[in-house]
Amino acid sequence: MMNSRAQRQLCTLTGLALLVSALGAQTPAPARFKAIFEPVSYPQDLELTDIVFVNDSVGWVSGAAGTILNTRNGGKTWTAQLGGDPQGADRPIAQLRFLSDKIGFAVQSTNSGDHRLYRTTDGETWSESGTVGQHRGDFQFTSAENGVYLYGKEILHTTDGGKNWKSVYSCDVSLAVKGLTKNATCHFESVAFPTPQIGYAVSRNLEQTAFVIAKSTNGGAEWTAWTIPDPAASAEYIVFTDETTGFVRMWGGKIYSTPDGGKTWAVVAGPTLEGGKAAKLKFVDRELGWGMSPYGSLIYTVDGGKRWMSRKLRFPAGINGFSLTSRSGGYVAGEHGMVYRYRIVPINYKAANMIDAPAMPARSAR
Numbered sequence: 428m429m430n431s432r433a434q435r436q437l438c439t440l441t442g443l444a445l446l447v448s449a450l451g452a453q454t455p456a457p458a459r460f461k462a463i464f465e466p467v468s469y470p471q472d473l474e475l476t477d478i479v480f481v482n483d484s485v486g487w488v489s490g491a492a493g494t495i496l497n498t499r500n501g502g503k504t505w506t507a508q509l510g511g512d513p514q515g516a517d518r519p520i521a522q523l524r525f526l527s528d529k530i531g532f533a534v535q536s537t538n539s540g541d542h543r544l545y546r547t548t549d550g551e552t553w554s555e556s557g558t559v560g561q562h563r564g565d566f567q568f569t570s571a572e573n574g575v576y577l578y579g580k581e582i583l584h585t586t587d588g589g590k591n592w593k594s595v596y597s598c599d600v601s602l603a604v605k606g607l608t609k610n611a612t613c614h615f616e617s618v619a620f621p622t623p624q625i626g627y628a629v630s631r632n633l634e635q636t637a638f639v640i641a642k643s644t645n646g647g648a649e650w651t652a653w654t655i656p657d658p659a660a661s662a663e664y665i666v667f668t669d670e671t672t673g674f675v676r677m678w679g680g681k682i683y684s685t686p687d688g689g690k691t692w693a694v695v696a697g698p699t700l701e702g703g704k705a706a707k708l709k710f711v712d713r714e715l716g717w718g719m720s721p722y723g724s725l726i727y728t729v730d731g732g733k734r735w736m737s738r739k740l741r742f743p744a745g746i747n748g749f750s751l752t753s754r755s756g757g758y759v760a761g762e763h764g765m766v767y768r769y770r771i772v773p774i775n776y777k778a779a780n781m782i783d784a785p786a787m788p789a790r791s792a793r
Contacts, residue, residue: 459773459774460771460772460773460774460786461771461772461773461774461776461783461786462755462769462770462771462772462783462784462785462786462787463769463770463772463776463778463781463782463783463784464740464742464759464767464768464769464781464782464784465767465768465770465778465780465781465782466765466766466767466768466778466779466780466781467498467501467502467503467758467766467767467768468502468763468764468765468766468767469488469490469496469505469764469766470764471511471512471513471764472513472763472764473490473491473492473494473511473513473763473764474490474491474519474747474761474762474763474764475488475489475490475491475494475496475747475748475760475761475762475764475765475766476488476489476490476491476519476520476521476522476747476748476760477489477521477522477523477533477747477748477760478523478747478748478749478750478758478759478760478766479523479524479525479531479748479750480750480752480756480757480758481525481527481528481752482528482752482753482756483501483752483753483755483756483770484498484499484500484501485497485498485499485528485550486498486502486750486752486758487508487523487525487531488505488523488748488760488766489519489520489521489522489523489533490510490519490520491510491513491515491519492510492511492512492513492514492515492516492517492519493509493510493515493517493518493519493520493535494507494509494510494511494515494519494520495507495508495509495510495520495523495533495545495553496508496511497550497551501768502758502766502768508547508551508552508553509545509553517535518535518536518537518538519535519536520533520534520535520545521533521534521535521536522534522566523748524566524567524568526568526569526570526571528550529547529548529549529550530546530547530548530550530568530570530571531546531547531550532544532545532546532547532556532566532568532574532589533545533553534559534566536561537561539561540561541558541559541560541561542558542559542560542561542563543555543558544556544557544558544559544589546571546588546589548571556588556589556590557585557587557588557589557590557591557592558589559576559589559592560576560578562578562579563576563577563578564576564577564578564579564614564615564616564617564618565577565615565616565617565618565628566618567618567619567620567626568588569620569623569624569626569646569647570623571588572585572586572587572588573585573586573623573646573647574588574589574647575595575618575626575628575643575647576592576618577615577616577617577618577628578615579612579613579614579615580597580598580599580612580613580614580615580630581594581596581597581598581615582594582595582596582597582598582615582618582628582641582647582650583595584647584648595647595648595649595650596641596649596650596652598612598613598615598630598639598641598652599611599612599613600613600633600637600639600652600654602633602634602636602637602654603636604634604636609634611633611634611636612633613630613633613639613652614630614631615628615629615630615639615641616629616630616631616662616663616664616665616704617629617662617663617664617665618665619665619666619667619673620646620647621667621668621669621670621673622670623646624643624644624645624646625642625643625644625667625670626642626643626646626647627640627641627642627643627665627667627673627688627689628640628641628642628650628665629641629662629663629664629665629675630662631661631662631663631678632657632660632661632662632678633654635658636656636658637654637655637656637657637658638654638655638657638660638661638662638675639652639653639654639655640652640653640654640655640689642688642689653689653690655689655691655692657692660677660678660681660683661677661678661679662675662676662677662678662683663675663676663677663678663703663704664676664704664706664707664708666707666708666709666710666716668710668712668713668716668731668732669713670688671685671686671687671688672684672685672686672713672731672732673685673688673689674695674708674716674732675692676700676706676707676708676718678703679699679701680699680700680701680702680706681694681695681699682694682695682697682699682700682708682718682732682735683695684732695732695735696734697726697734697735697736697737698726698735698736698737699726700718700719700720700724700726701720701722701724702720702721702722702724703721705720705721705746705747706718706719706720706721707719707749709749709750709751710751711751711752711753711754712754712790713731714728714729714730714731714790715727715728715729715751715754715787715790716728716731716732716751717749717751717757718735719746719749719759720746721745721746721747721761722745722746723739723740723741723742723746724737724738724739724740725737725738725739725740725784725785726738727785727787729787729788736785738784738785740782740784741782742759742761742765742767742782743763743765743780744761744762744763744765745761745762746759746760746761746765747760747761747762748760748761754787754788754789754790755769755770755771755787756768756769756770757769767782769784771786
């Protein structure tokens with residue numbers, strides 16, 4: 428039989444054990460999350476041609492019937508800034524380019540001749556600011572007034588928002604082909620400005636021998652160019668993550684990278700990105716980038732392009748554009764008004780028609 432002192436000790440130990448047990452039961456389990464795409468589509472059967480978001484909530488889509496739509500709440504609601512009626516007779520609008528939540532550009536096709544260039548400087552109202560060639564390559568702006576567009580072997584420059592364009596570079600090069608010297612004409616496909624001053628343009632393969640890189644250091648007013656010998660490469664899309672680090676997607680889907688401002692290029696091992704000019708690469712920072720094809724093939728890198736991984740995503744319609752907004756945010760748009768939003772959600776989250784996706788890691792501390 429216990430004495431009173433032993434009984435008091437037993438009661439104390441029992442109370443401590445119960446307290447520890449209770450505290451343990453109140454400690455929450457580590458949170459678990461997953462990545463998904465979920466629909467935030469436009470509720471009309473309207474083909475969407477491009478999409479740009481400037482942050483996780485604010486973005487625009489362009490489309491058929493002269494359409495530009497805007498959302499301020501991550502796609503929960505869409506407001507037509509131009510068009511929006513699937514039965515409208517206006518020509519499609521495409522090639523959205525945004526510098527901020529106020530300044531943006533878009534192009535509307537025409538039945539013949541040059542295409543209309545639209546501009547907004549308040550993020551809401553659009554007006555025709557000029558034209559760009561019908562058979563152009565790419566175009567980019569670095570401000571509301573300063574921009575370039577590619578037209579065959581020419582690079583054209585504007586300082587008034589596209590009202591007037593001036594040819595500032597014409598590319599003709601000589602190549603050694605099977606022991607002979609041949610004159611070749613460039614055909615510029617894509618242009619990228621990692622800073623307002625530094626820009627790069629890429630020409631497709633010439634004579635199955637080389638492709639051309641052109642560079643500007645003054646916002647597109649002047650350019651110099653050089654050839655990169657490669658009989659197997661025909662460049663279609665270029666992107667830079669800083670002034671010297673860049674990537675080119677080639678015809679057929681291979682990706683090339685440069686660490687030195689385009690002087691040297693090397694093929695990147697790993698998955699390819701097929702899909703013609705519609706397949707593009709975009710980076711949200713120097714480490715994290717996506718490439719997406721019209722067929723739902725996603726490739727991504729989390730280490731600045733050293734290694735690429737792939738995932739097949741089964742969207743319900745073809746993809747015409749995508750926008751990467753952050754490490755936990757992104758959007759795709761395409762046929763039949765389709766818009767899907769990428770985000771990170773709790774592991775038990777469910778939504779109608781959601782699609783599982785790879786989760787992107789948090790940014791490294793380096």
